Amino acid sequence: MGSLFILLLLLLFVAAATPVAHWLGVDPYETDLLSQYAPPSPEHPLGTDDAGRDELVRLMLGGQISLLVGVLSTLVGTVIGLTIGVVSGYFGKRLDAVLMRFTDGMIALPLLPLLIVLGALDLTKLGFSAQFAHSGAAGFWRVVVIVALVDWTGIARLTRAATLALRERDYVRAARVSGGRAGYIMTAHILPNVATPLIVAVTLTVGRVILFESVLSFLGFGIVAPTPSWGNMLNNAQELVTTAPALAIYPGLLIFVTVIAVNFLGDGLQHAFDPRSER
Amino acid sequence: MTLVALDNIGVKFPVGRRTLTAVDNVSLHLAPGETVGLVGESGSGKSTLGNVVAGLQRPTTGAMRFRGKPMDTATTKAAHKEIQIVFQDPFGALDPRMPVSAIIAEPLLIQRIGSRADRAGRAAELVEQVGLPRDALNRYPHEFSGGQRQRIAIARALAPDPALIVADEPLSALDVSIQSQILNLMRSLQQARGLAYLFISHDLAVVNHLADRVAVLYLGRLVEVAPRAEIFAMPSHPYTVALLEAVPRIGRRHRRAVGIHGEMPSPLDPPPGCVFHTRCPKVQAICRAEEPRLEPAPGRPAQSAACHFKS
Numbered sequence: 001m002g003s004l005f006i007l008l009l010l011l012l013f014v015a016a017a018t019p020v021a022h023w024l025g026v027d028p029y030e031t032d033l034l035s036q037y038a039p040p041s042p043e044h045p046l047g048t049d050d051a052g053r054d055e056l057v058r059l060m061l062g063g064q065i066s067l068l069v070g071v072l073s074t075l076v077g078t079v080i081g082l083t084i085g086v087v088s089g090y091f092g093k094r095l096d097a098v099l100m101r102f103t104d105g106m107i108a109l110p111l112l113p114l115l116i117v118l119g120a121l122d123l124t125k126l127g128f129s130a131q132f133a134h135s136g137a138a139g140f141w142r143v144v145v146i147v148a149l150v151d152w153t154g155i156a157r158l159t160r161a162a163t164l165a166l167r168e169r170d171y172v173r174a175a176r177v178s179g180g181r182a183g184y185i186m187t188a189h190i191l192p193n194v195a196t197p198l199i200v201a202v203t204l205t206v207g208r209v210i211l212f213e214s215v216l217s218f219l220g221f222g223i224v225a226p227t228p229s230w231g232n233m234l235n236n237a238q239e240l241v242t243t244a245p246a247l248a249i250y251p252g253l254l255i256f257v258t259v260i261a262v263n264f265l266g267d268g269l270q271h272a273f274d275p276r277s278e279r
Numbered sequence: 280m281t282l283v284a285l286d287n288i289g290v291k292f293p294v295g296r297r298t299l300t301a302v303d304n305v306s307l308h309l310a311p312g313e314t315v316g317l318v319g320e321s322g323s324g325k326s327t328l329g330n331v332v333a334g335l336q337r338p339t340t341g342a343m344r345f346r347g348k349p350m351d352t353a354t355t356k357a358a359h360k361e362i363q364i365v366f367q368d369p370f371g372a373l374d375p376r377m378p379v380s381a382i383i384a385e386p387l388l389i390q391r392i393g394s395r396a397d398r399a400g401r402a403a404e405l406v407e408q409v410g411l412p413r414d415a416l417n418r419y420p421h422e423f424s425g426g427q428r429q430r431i432a433i434a435r436a437l438a439p440d441p442a443l444i445v446a447d448e449p450l451s452a453l454d455v456s457i458q459s460q461i462l463n464l465m466r467s468l469q470q471a472r473g474l475a476y477l478f479i480s481h482d483l484a485v486v487n488h489l490a491d492r493v494a495v496l497y498l499g500r501l502v503e504v505a506p507r508a509e510i511f512a513m514p515s516h517p518y519t520v521a522l523l524e525a526v527p528r529i530g531r532r533h534r535r536a537v538g539i540h541g542e543m544p545s546p547l548d549p550p551p552g553c554v555f556h557t558r559c560p561k562v563q564a565i566c567r568a569e570e571p572r573l574e575p576a577p578g579r580p581a582q583s584a585a586c587h588f589k590s
């Protein structure tokens with residue numbers, strides 16, 4: 001329950017970005033080169049960054065992006081991985097072979113060139129309007145899609161392995177004797193029973209995705225400046241770590257807290273879903 | 280009228296380039312309300328045959344008929360309701376994430392029988408019929424012992440009011456004291472509902488207690504079928520003789536069992552002629568060359584055995 005409380009605090013923190021900016025009377029995008037690396041003050045509670053922007057408000061704004069990317073990408077990736085894994089494991093045979101070789105292929109793909117290609121895709125050629133293609137929203141959705149497309153493989157393999165074991169269980173066979181079809185068995189028996197290993201994998205993915213977004217940002221395909229995200233703030237602070245160590249510590253600490261809280265939440269969820277655990 | 284008729288059922292599995300013959304040319308029928316005990320060693324194909332009857336395994340050759348009809352779409356649908364199964368391992372037979380009420384009502388849910396309230400009511404009825412307290416309904420399988428779980432599995436099998444339950448070694452994983460409870464439960468349910476059982480077991484004492492007829496499988500072949508009293512009084516096939524002698528009995532002086540030596544041959548490479556000839560005390564030249572047919576024993580038309588020298 002503590003983890004849920006911390007996550008709620010984090011949500012409150014990132015949701016407060018606009019009101020706090022208004023209240024402090026700062027613009028998180030306006031650079032002020034005369035007040036670089038300012039120490040904490042009533043006007044800038046956490047000081048300012050290398051461009052003289054308010055660090056606190058940027059952390060709040062960046063959190064919105066990072067948390068959304070983390071949750072959405074994981075969600076999309078989980079849906080892809082879960083579907084492929086359950087279908088592959090349940091039907092087996094040739095379909096399994098095709099889907100698993102495809103998954104192996106995804107794992108074997110060199111990530112960096114793939115990201116560069118996906119990041120460089122001209123969205124207007126895919127039928128999106130030019131206005132959308134150059135907006136910040138396009139960059140955000142691009143990250144979500146890229147991360148989801150490369151990060152479902154682990155979940156697919158895990159789900160397949162669990163499904164392979166579950167489909168031969170006697171309760172599944174009893175359901176088949178009663179006339180239960182594949183769709184029923186997958187939703188009624190397989191999905192609830194793969195939930196336990198899956199929740200752990202999914203919560204770990206959320207943390208990894210938040211960091212992965214920063215890699216993308218670093219390469220210039222993710223959330224690009226001036227829009228802040230914890231990932232690109234952390235990356236940006238790396239070269240300044242001797243001048244202004246605090247700029248690296250704040251986003252790093254927030255990512256750390258988020259990942260830990262999500263993992264504990266996963267642990268709690270797992271217990272809540274498992275009828276065997278004591279309550 | 281027969282409930283289930285198996286005509287020349289064969290089940291073969293490809294294993295690499297070879298073929299494993301799990302069940303070979305088995306013909307057997309079950310009448311409504313009848314209990315047929317299916318006995319044999321491990322690997323004799325009893326469970327595979329049970330799976331064929333339950334619809335879990337499609338026969339490679341031969342066909343099954345249900346109430347006289349071939350297994351087309353409509354008959355299969357009827358069989359899903361009328362044939363249910365109870366497994367050996369009570370710990371793997373129940374979904375750990377479902378409350379008992381949902382487990383018992385599952386066959387009804389799958390077949391869309393009744394409303395949600397009807398199904399809940401039926402589960403409540405059944406849970407009492409199998410001798411569990413009513414508050415068991417809201418609990419989960421891990422809260423029950425092996426015997427109690429087997430009662431839940433039986434309640435689930437009873438839910439759609441079946442005509443036949445395939446019981447695949449339902450007592451083997453239970454303590455002896457619990458075994459007799461479950462056995463008595465199965466018997467009283469049979470009397471109350473006119474159920475038929477295909478009772479798969481390697482425990483001849485249990486089969487003697489419950490079965491009307493006994494079918495003996497060896498290496499996927501049916502070697503003997505006979506009414507219970509006949510087979511226990513005067514087994515015809517040498518394998519059945521050996522099986523019965525292997526049963527330990529209190530009060531009988533231990534003597535060396537005749538006949539059964541060595542291991543069952545591999546189903547990947549069954550011996551030619553009579554499959555039992557490698558271990559048979561009565562073996563002659565003809566046994567190695569010619570496969571015996573399942574024919575009535577001399578003077579006992581109800582008792583059939585597949586042996587050139589049946590007694």
